[in-house]
Amino acid sequence: MIVPKAVASLVPLAALAATQGQNPVINPELSRQQIWERLLPHMPAQGAAVHFWEPGWIYESCKHEAELRGLNANDIEVFNVHYGDCGEPWIMCRHRAVTSPTRDEMIDIFGRLPVSTRQYIRHVNVFPDLGNGAAGLFYNYNIMFGNGYMDLYVLIHESSHALDYGARPDVGSPFSETSAWQNAYFSDSASPTPYGQTSWVEGYAEMGPLGFYDKHVPGGLGNIQPNKHQIQNQLNTFTGYLNWVLDFGGTCRSRLPNTEPVPMSNSFRVNMVNKPDVSFKSNVTVMDLPETPRIPTTKKHLPKRLHD
Numbered sequence: 001m002i003v004p005k006a007v008a009s010l011v012p013l014a015a016l017a018a019t020q021g022q023n024p025v026i027n028p029e030l031s032r033q034q035i036w037e038r039l040l041p042h043m044p045a046q047g048a049a050v051h052f053w054e055p056g057w058i059y060e061s062c063k064h065e066a067e068l069r070g071l072n073a074n075d076i077e078v079f080n081v082h083y084g085d086c087g088e089p090w091i092m093c094r095h096r097a098v099t100s101p102t103r104d105e106m107i108d109i110f111g112r113l114p115v116s117t118r119q120y121i122r123h124v125n126v127f128p129d130l131g132n133g134a135a136g137l138f139y140n141y142n143i144m145f146g147n148g149y150m151d152l153y154v155l156i157h158e159s160s161h162a163l164d165y166g167a168r169p170d171v172g173s174p175f176s177e178t179s180a181w182q183n184a185y186f187s188d189s190a191s192p193t194p195y196g197q198t199s200w201v202e203g204y205a206e207m208g209p210l211g212f213y214d215k216h217v218p219g220g221l222g223n224i225q226p227n228k229h230q231i232q233n234q235l236n237t238f239t240g241y242l243n244w245v246l247d248f249g250g251t252c253r254s255r256l257p258n259t260e261p262v263p264m265s266n267s268f269r270v271n272m273v274n275k276p277d278v279s280f281k282s283n284v285t286v287m288d289l290p291e292t293p294r295i296p297t298t299k300k301h302l303p304k305r306l307h308d
Contacts, residue, residue: 022197026190026230032153032303034224035209040152042216044248046083046111050103053078053261054274061142061259062093062125069131071095073264081107085115086252087282092124100148101126109155115252116245120162120287122256126150136297138162141256141289149299153209157297160208164201166289167245173290175241176204184237190230195301204238205297207231211238215246254285 058066063073075096080089090110094103101109110124122141130137135149138161145154164174172178177200191197196206214221214228214235221235222228228235239246258278263269280286 023191025194026227035213036152039213039217043112048107048111049082051080053276056264057261057276058264059091059259060262063262065125083111088255088280088284091258094126095128097128098126098147101150114248117159119252119254120166133298134296135299135302139294140292156209156212157205160205161295164204165292168241174201176200184233187233188231192231193303207234207238211235215239254287256287
């Protein structure tokens with residue numbers, strides 16, 4: 001589902017994106033639990049150092065998203081996560097009412113993405129509820145999750161939206177609306193999931209977890225999907241055009257600029273001396289990517305867990 005930000009301030013109710021072709025869903029359908037449980041052992045954990053922000057400060061995009069949901073910014077913890085494969089930390093925020101993921105789980109699961117994928121994510125935010133039935137949300141290279149929905153499948157789905165818009169601007173942005181992607185879809189006989197049928201951007205994002213699985217799990221997707229050949233062109237196009245972006249190893253080459261620190265409270269002064277410094281200190285290339293639409297991932301459309 002994709003809607004320009006002017007249509008709604010929260011998760012939009014109406015989809016404006018053109019619907020892609022209606023290839024039938026591959027059979028048997030895959031559950032997201034099948035994907036994440038078997039993929040997780042092949043996504044190595046990264047060591048990380050965590051540094052909490054000074055009291056009273058939050059980054060602007062987290063505060064804005066919290067206020068849209070009627071949340072108090074003072075109930076949110078903000079922290080820098082410095083993984084060993086990048087000279088710059090990722091700044092994250094998590095509402096204290098969230099029970100899943102825990103802070104440590106949030107840091108661990110995001111760090112399992114290849115650094116070349118992670119570098120297309122600006123911030124990671126987790127709230128008790130995103131509103132209007134959303135499990136996840138992508139907007140301006142920020143990824144957001146509701147309580148209980150930051151599993152590896154949804155994380156890769158949201159990150160794939162970032163790759164769709166940011167990783168191959170030389171071909172087109174979003175890549176999912178280029179002939180390269182759409183020709184691959186029409187050359188296949190199936191869609192990856194029911195959600196993948198709803199729009200081009202969602203079809204691409206749903207191919208993300210399957211593409212990661214096919215690339216990194218020994219035996220590929222064929223070990224759980226006997227009809228993998230029905231989506232083979234989409235798999236090849238997803239992994240082929242992204243190439244090194246999906247590979248493990250190396251260090252970050254580029255980063256998106258952080259949003260500015262702002263006071264948590266609108267009515268109290270804070271000590272400006274303690275204002276966090278979010279500028280980059282290393283020689284990473286600072287990416288300047290155009291603004292994206294808000295793209296929510298709805299709970300009802302996600303592939304089911306095995307026991308749902």
